[in-house]
Amino acid sequence: MPDLPNPVDFAVPAFVLMVALEMLWARRRAPEKYEPRDTLTSLAFGLGSTVAGLLVGGLIVAVSLWTYQFRVVTMPWTWWAWIIAFVLDDLAYYWFHRTAHRVRWFWASHVNHHSSQHYNLSTALRQTWTGFFALGFVFRLPLLLLGFHPAMLAFVAGTNLIYQFWIHTEAIKRFPRWFEAVMNTPSHHRVHHATNPRYLDANYAGVFIIWDRMFGSFVPEVDHEKIRYGIVRQLGTFSLLYSVFHEWIGIGKDLWSAPWRHKLSYLLREPGWSHDGSRETSDMIRARWQASPESDDA
Amino acid sequence: MTWIDLAKIAGSLVAILALAGFAKLLRLGEDERIRGEAHAIELAGQAVFGFAATELALDRAGIGALLRDAEGRQMLLRRHGAMWVGRLLDHHAEARLDRDFLTIGTGEKTFGSVTLHLGEAAQVWAAGLRRLPGGSTARA
Numbered sequence: 001m002p003d004l005p006n007p008v009d010f011a012v013p014a015f016v017l018m019v020a021l022e023m024l025w026a027r028r029r030a031p032e033k034y035e036p037r038d039t040l041t042s043l044a045f046g047l048g049s050t051v052a053g054l055l056v057g058g059l060i061v062a063v064s065l066w067t068y069q070f071r072v073v074t075m076p077w078t079w080w081a082w083i084i085a086f087v088l089d090d091l092a093y094y095w096f097h098r099t100a101h102r103v104r105w106f107w108a109s110h111v112n113h114h115s116s117q118h119y120n121l122s123t124a125l126r127q128t129w130t131g132f133f134a135l136g137f138v139f140r141l142p143l144l145l146l147g148f149h150p151a152m153l154a155f156v157a158g159t160n161l162i163y164q165f166w167i168h169t170e171a172i173k174r175f176p177r178w179f180e181a182v183m184n185t186p187s188h189h190r191v192h193h194a195t196n197p198r199y200l201d202a203n204y205a206g207v208f209i210i211w212d213r214m215f216g217s218f219v220p221e222v223d224h225e226k227i228r229y230g231i232v233r234q235l236g237t238f239s240l241l242y243s244v245f246h247e248w249i250g251i252g253k254d255l256w257s258a259p260w261r262h263k264l265s266y267l268l269r270e271p272g273w274s275h276d277g278s279r280e281t282s283d284m285i286r287a288r289w290q291a292s293p294e295s296d297d298a
Numbered sequence: 299m300t301w302i303d304l305a306k307i308a309g310s311l312v313a314i315l316a317l318a319g320f321a322k323l324l325r326l327g328e329d330e331r332i333r334g335e336a337h338a339i340e341l342a343g344q345a346v347f348g349f350a351a352t353e354l355a356l357d358r359a360g361i362g363a364l365l366r367d368a369e370g371r372q373m374l375l376r377r378h379g380a381m382w383v384g385r386l387l388d389h390h391a392e393a394r395l396d397r398d399f400l401t402i403g404t405g406e407k408t409f410g411s412v413t414l415h416l417g418e419a420a421q422v423w424a425a426g427l428r429r430l431p432g433g434s435t436a437r438a
Contacts, residue, residue: 009306016313020320027324035327035379040318047310054303117381122317197347228344236376236383237408246408285347292348 002077002151007158015165019121025171026120033170037238039122044240045112046125056132063137064150071147085148086156087208089140093160094211096139097204101282107271108247109134115243117230119193124168129244163207168193174221184209187221194227197289200282232272232285247271327380331360338363342373345384349373355419362414364402364423372430374402376412385409387430395424402427 019039026033075081100110112128131137143153167189174180174187184205192203202219205212212218221227235243242249254266254274262275272281289295321327332338339351342365351365351373362376374391375384390405400420403411416423 012306012310012313016317019317023317023321023324023326026326031324031326032328032330032380033326034321034324035381036318036321038327038379039321040314043314043317047307047314050310051307054299054307117378117383230381234345234378234381234383235408236378236385236406237410238379239408242408288348 002149004151004155007155008161011162011165015121015125018166019125022121022169022171030170033118033120034122035118038116038118039120041238041240041243042116042118042122042126045129045244046127048129048240048244049127049131052129052132060132060137061150064141064144064153067141067144068150071145073147075147075149075152077149077152081148082152082156085143085152086159088143088146088148089153089156090160090205090207091211092139092143093157093206094204094215096136097206098215098217099139100136101201101204102270103268104247104251104271104273105267106134106136108251109136111231111247111271112244114193114231115235115246117228117234119168119170119190119227119229121165121168123193123229124165130248160206164189180209182208182210188212188218190227190229191219191221193229195230195232196225196228197286198222198225198295199227200232200286232280232282330377330380330382332356332363332375333360338365338375341382342375342384345375345382346373346386349384349386355414355416355423357414357416359415362412364400364414364416366426370429372426374404374412383409387427389430391427391430393424393427395420400424 023034075085096106097110100106109128109130113123113126116123116126128134140153140157144150164184167184167186169186170190172186175183175185179185180187184203184207188203188205188209191199194200199219202217203209203212204217209218235246237243251266255263258266258275265273265275270281270283272279272284332341335354335356338354338356342349342351342363349365349371350367352368354363354365356363362374365373365375372387373384374387375382385404385406387402387404392403392405392411394401398415398417398420399413400416400423401411401413414420
């Protein structure tokens with residue numbers, strides 16, 4: 001297997017520097033944008049995610065190489081193959097990400113990235129520890145069958161992750177219209193992290209916002225409504241371990257107590273679904289908002 | 299895991315602690331307080347979409363509030379760092395009254411309990427918490 005470097009390793013010093021610079025911006029403009037305990041929790045998420053990646057990285061490589069042997073064609077190591085790999089990997093990311101918000105099993109892992117009530121560059125590093133366990137990597141397996149080498153895919157996935165770092169900020173309002181039309185930007189991604197009913201389950205893009213425009217999940221940011229970040233039912237704790245595992249714990253409790261015929265639904269239905277209607281999904285909250293006077297100015 | 303990996307982890311740990319320390323040094327995360335009834339009502343509506351408070355009791359220092367809507371639902375609102383969190387109270391809620399102070403727990407261990415200085419309203423709200431769905435545990 002070709003020995004390509006992990007691009008994220010080279011980006012980490014820049015991540016640290018940019019977080020520090022954004023803190024200086026926050027001190028001058030909006031001190032409430034950061035909270036030291038929240039920052040510590042988010043960064044600890046990032047470190048734990050790195051450790052988890054090191055522990056299971058070998059398994060992912062093994063699964064990838066095993067899948068790659070069943071490829072229908074072999075993509076060459078040329079410039080155009082890199083570009084196609086990057087674009088298709090971003091498409092695969094879009095569908096992974098959309099599923100991660102719509103299927104509780106995947107959400108239990110991905111919720112970690114959303115559970116901060118702050119939206120700043122430290123939030124970008126708030127990454128899951130349980131991604132491998134949740135089988136999120138299966139969304140990239142089709143690219144291996146198309147003949148892209150696992151090392152090439154790992155490299156473009158790392159590059160994708162680096163791109164997504166800088167868009168987690170409120171320090172940048174909007175870019176020129178042509179850029180906002182094609183690329184994922186801070187404005188589009190603020191919408192994705194919002195809990196305002198108008199924004200729930202929108203803008204799943206990694207790098208190219210065109211996927212959301214193509215598949216009907218794009219929602220633009222409006223200027224007249226303040227964004228609230230986090231999750232519908234905010235955690236209310238900075239406890240790292242609880243923050244990591246709370247949704248898995250919730251799934252476990254529901255599986256234990258639910259009637260047999262509903263157990264699978266607590267794994268595979270959307271977050272917030274309950275067999276007795278005692279909870280609300282994002283669709284239900286949005287429907288209530290659409291029926292309310294608040295949506296008249298939408 | 300190689301020695302290089304361990305060195306990366308150690309370096310990341312140092313960077314994390316340095317950044318969290320830097321945030322503290324810069325005094326980021328304002329000392330947020332509830333600024334009045336309208337503010338509390340707005341925060342409650344944000345915590346649970348559609349919760350329109352009709353009655354409320356504010357903590358004297360502005361660190362939390364108890365609110366009730368027209369349907370009789372009651373919400374505990376409290377500070378969480380520089381942000382706010384709310385919980386609708388049900389029969390898992392616990393309340394302990396100590397003169398003008400009311401300590402309320404949601405029954406959710408990680409959410410913790412909060413002591414609100416409500417003045418004379420503390421007794422009224424303690425009584426109200428006994429009428430929650432299923433009946434809460436309220437002690438004087």
